[in-house]
Amino acid sequence: MSHLLEVKNLDVKFDTDEGRITAVENISLSVDQGKVLGIVGESGSGKSVTAKSIMKLNPGNTYYNKDAEIILDNENVLQFTSKQDLKKIRGGKVSMIFQEPMASFAPAIKIGAQMVEQLLIHKDINKDEAKSISINMLKRVGIADAEKRFNQYAFELSGGMRQRAMIAMALSTMPKLLLADEPTTALDVTIQAQVINLIKDIIKEYQMGVIFITHDLGVIAQVADHVAVMYLGSVVEKGPVNEILKNPKHPYTKGLLQALPDINNLDAPLSPIPGNIPSPLDRPSGCVFRTRCPHHNPEGKDGKIEMKLIEVESGHWVDQCGIKCGQNG
Amino acid sequence: MDDNLISVNNVSVNFDYQENFISKKQKIHAVNNINIKIKKGSFFGLVGESGSGKTTLGRAILGANKISSGNIIFHDDEKDYDLTNMSKHDLKEYRKKAQLIFQDPYAALSPRMTVRDIIAEPLEVMKITNSRQETDKRVRDIAAKCRLNIEHLRRFPHAFSGGQRQRISIARALVSNPKFIVADESVAALDVSIQADILNLLKQLQNELNLTYLFISHDLSVVAHVCDVVAVMYLGHIVEMGPSRELFKNPKHSYTKALLSSIPSIDPEKRSEAIELKGEIPSALNPPPGCVFRTRCPNPGVDCKGGEIKMGLTEVEPGHWVDQCCVI
Ligand SMILES: Nc1ncnc2c1ncn2[C@@H]1O[C@H](COP(=O)(O)OP(=O)(O)OP(=O)(O)O)[C@@H](O)[C@H]1O
Ligand SMILES: Nc1ncnc2c1ncn2[C@@H]1O[C@H](COP(=O)(O)OP(=O)(O)O)[C@@H](O)[C@H]1O
Ligand code: SF4
Ligand code: SF4
Ligand SMILES: [Mg+2]
Ligand SMILES: [Mg+2]
Numbered sequence: 001m002s003h004l005l006e007v008k009n010l011d012v013k014f015d016t017d018e019g020r021i022t023a024v025e026n027i028s029l030s031v032d033q034g035k036v037l038g039i040v041g042e043s044g045s046g047k048s049v050t051a052k053s054i055m056k057l058n059p060g061n062t063y064y065n066k067d068a069e070i071i072l073d074n075e076n077v078l079q080f081t082s083k084q085d086l087k088k089i090r091g092g093k094v095s096m097i098f099q100e101p102m103a104s105f106a107p108a109i110k111i112g113a114q115m116v117e118q119l120l121i122h123k124d125i126n127k128d129e130a131k132s133i134s135i136n137m138l139k140r141v142g143i144a145d146a147e148k149r150f151n152q153y154a155f156e157l158s159g160g161m162r163q164r165a166m167i168a169m170a171l172s173t174m175p176k177l178l179l180a181d182e183p184t185t186a187l188d189v190t191i192q193a194q195v196i197n198l199i200k201d202i203i204k205e206y207q208m209g210v211i212f213i214t215h216d217l218g219v220i221a222q223v224a225d226h227v228a229v230m231y232l233g234s235v236v237e238k239g240p241v242n243e244i245l246k247n248p249k250h251p252y253t254k255g256l257l258q259a260l261p262d263i264n265n266l267d268a269p270l271s272p273i274p275g276n277i278p279s280p281l282d283r284p285s286g287c288v289f290r291t292r293c294p295h296h297n298p299e300g301k302d303g304k305i306e307m308k309l310i311e312v313e314s315g316h317w318v319d320q321c322g323i324k325c326g327q328n329g
Numbered sequence: 330m331d332d333n334l335i336s337v338n339n340v341s342v343n344f345d346y347q348e349n350f351i352s353k354k355q356k357i358h359a360v361n362n363i364n365i366k367i368k369k370g371s372f373f374g375l376v377g378e379s380g381s382g383k384t385t386l387g388r389a390i391l392g393a394n395k396i397s398s399g400n401i402i403f404h405d406d407e408k409d410y411d412l413t414n415m416s417k418h419d420l421k422e423y424r425k426k427a428q429l430i431f432q433d434p435y436a437a438l439s440p441r442m443t444v445r446d447i448i449a450e451p452l453e454v455m456k457i458t459n460s461r462q463e464t465d466k467r468v469r470d471i472a473a474k475c476r477l478n479i480e481h482l483r484r485f486p487h488a489f490s491g492g493q494r495q496r497i498s499i500a501r502a503l504v505s506n507p508k509f510i511v512a513d514e515s516v517a518a519l520d521v522s523i524q525a526d527i528l529n530l531l532k533q534l535q536n537e538l539n540l541t542y543l544f545i546s547h548d549l550s551v552v553a554h555v556c557d558v559v560a561v562m563y564l565g566h567i568v569e570m571g572p573s574r575e576l577f578k579n580p581k582h583s584y585t586k587a588l589l590s591s592i593p594s595i596d597p598e599k600r601s602e603a604i605e606l607k608g609e610i611p612s613a614l615n616p617p618p619g620c621v622f623r624t625r626c627p628n629p630g631v632d633c634k635g636g637e638i639k640m641g642l643t644e645v646e647p648g649h650w651v652d653q654c655c656v657i
Contacts, residue, residue: 042520042521042522043491043520158609159379159609160609161609188378188379188547189378189547189549189588189591189592189593190378190587190588190591190606191378191609192591192593193590193591193593193603193605193606194605194606196593197603197605215520215521216593217521217595218550218592218593218594218595219593221593221594221595221596221597221600222593222594222597222600224597241597242597242598245595245596245597246596246597255522256521256522257595259521259522259524259525260521260525260550260595261525261528261548261550261551261553261554262550262595263549263550263553263577263589263592264594264595264596266553266554266574266577270524270525270528270529270554271525272522272523272525272526272529273522276490276492277490
């Protein structure tokens with residue numbers, strides 16, 4: 001069966017005053033219908049840029065490599081240029097939700113009016129139908145008094161409610177793929193638990209594919225089926241969620257887990273990953289993680305051999321550390 | 330008694346609120362009848378949802394928020410300071426002894442100040458040092474303790490990473506040689522690896538400099554790792570408080586239980602054990618009478634509904650306090 005989404009060999013670069021920045025390099029990912037791909041990594045690792053590429057939302061100074069492909073429903077999104085085509089990936093087949101729900105809503109337009117307008121753009125329906133779909137969706141995400149909220153502005157809602165309204169708007173067009181970029185990061189844990197459960201229920205109900213971006217490995221453990229770990233624009237490890245969290249192979253994935261305070265293991269010391277993330281302007285050659293990796297060998301091959309994921313267990317892919325540094329996890 | 334550094338006694342903080350000039354004046358009950366003792370050398374954690382009153386309480390203890398009733402005593406070696414009744418001179422002394430770690434020093438300070446000037450500012454404002462050399466020495470010493478590169482002192486704020494900025498913030502808070510530090514969401518914006526590094530640094534500085542912390546955070550896993558005592562706040566009240574391990578292992582209050590169960594487990598096989606709370610924290614303008622948590626409590630007792638029970642902590646194990654209505 002073919003995947004709902006397949007990203008192949010994608011590079012994303014930005015031309016800036018300081019030079020060309022490599023934000024994402026040679027990543028390949030896939031998402032299946034009804035499944036959640038979690039993308040995890042520290043800030044600046046390229047998670048948002050990856051998601052935006054799928055909707056072609058990166059700004060004008062963006063450069064995509066010619067041989068990259070982003071295949072959604074058998075079409076290469078990167079070739080899309082016409083309004084008609086772009087519409088398909090911006091609110092049609094693909095919707096996005098963000099950390100800050102105000103980013104989704106225009107402040108001076110009522111929530112309902114925005115939902116209706118969006119539906120009219122993407123669906124062949126009339127205003128009344130759009131209104132009833134919107135109100136039903138607001139109800140579905142657990143908003144009480146949906147009819148009243150429909151006529152309110154986003155700023156009039158509380159934080160958790162706004163998050164729900166944004167999800168309702170993203171889902172009302174019935175996208176095949178939902179991109180969720182840190183949708184729970186700004187929320188309290190109790191509200192986060194509500195939103196996670198809501199998203200899980202909805203995925204089950206509508207069988208959409210999801211990319212769920214977060215820097216929180218706990219959230220990943222709760223929502224994802226598969227995980228990709230990103231560092232400085234590269235995917236260094238990917239595979240089924242259980243494999244990645246219980247049997248991590250890459251030194252960066254292990255480092256992230258050792259730095260994480262686990263409430264069920266209070267005696268474990270918190271071990272930071274040494275050093276700092278280099279600027280994307282001085283992206284290390286060869287292995288991107290070598291400036292911070294405990295196994296890095298200055299005389300070794302890790303600066304000379306390029307990164308390449310190899311399959312170590314069924315479906316579990318890791319950068320070829322074995323060839324570069326003799327590390328096999 | 331004298332091993333306490335801070336005693337907070339029946340403290341409430343209200344803010345006046347008026348929607349517009351014709352509507353009637355109302356009160357925001359941000360902090361309600363709080364009693365806590367912070368032991369010398371403690372890493373005291375304060376947790377709770379947004380709007381529960383953590384920052385307001387922290388600021389009250391620093392003397393930065395006016396207390397509406399009750400009192401707060403700072404027990405220094407030689408004397409007690411009563412924050413509700415302090416002379417100008419004492420207030421000045423107290424400011425040196427109790428400091429806040431800013432979440433981000435650059436948000437508050439001029440981008441044209443060098444890192445050295447940012448760290449030195451409290452010394453100058455409080456007139457602690459007598460010469461430029463003395464100031465420089467203090468700045469260099471504390472910067473080294475915070476593992477800041479001395480070279481960086483001459484640089485300007487921009488282009489520092491989140492972790493480095495937090496170190497600058499810590500150095501600035503510590504330069505006046507305080508005994509008590511309020512750290513309000515000091516690691517909230519950091520990536521896990523940098524967070525681990527800063528938490529380790531705070532621990533190390535605590536030992537080296539005999540510090541006592543009030544550590545405010547909404548992240549329970551972090552608090553469980555670093556704090557020895559934890560108080561759980563909800564809508565202006567402390568609903569449970571106790572030694573960290575005891576409290577996390579054996580939570581008694583319905584809110585604490587729900588909060589703990591909501592932490593996303595790192596184990597993919599342990600999914601959705603969260604006790605889901607309905608709705609959100611009510612407004613502090615109209616807190617529910619009786620138990621403030623009852624509008625969201627997953628399993629209120631028969632007695633809880635009427636809102637007639639009075640809140641207040643009762644000791645269920647040595648040092649482990651729980652709101653009394655949740656116990657009966
Ligand atoms: N200066 C003020 N004037 C009016 N109301 C205030 C003021 N400061 C705080 N409040 C109110 O007091 C209550 C407690 O706020 P506080 O900032 O202490 O919460 P918090 O627990 O620190 O929340 P967060 O986790 O979001 O930082 C809230 O209802 C808040 O809106
Ligand atoms: N429009 C842009 N121009 C230049 N650099 C950018 C742009 N957008 C993102 N970047 C850079 O690309 C890298 C990846 O960013 P991002 O995907 O936002 O990270 P994440 O979402 O993982 O935190 C960062 O170094 C960021 O500064
Ligand atoms: S290739 Fe070498 S330096 Fe890079 S992550 Fe693997 S072991 Fe570390
Ligand atoms: S007192 Fe009653 S309503 Fe309040 S938290 Fe306890 S059980 Fe729930
Ligand atoms: Mg991002
Ligand atoms: Mg606060």
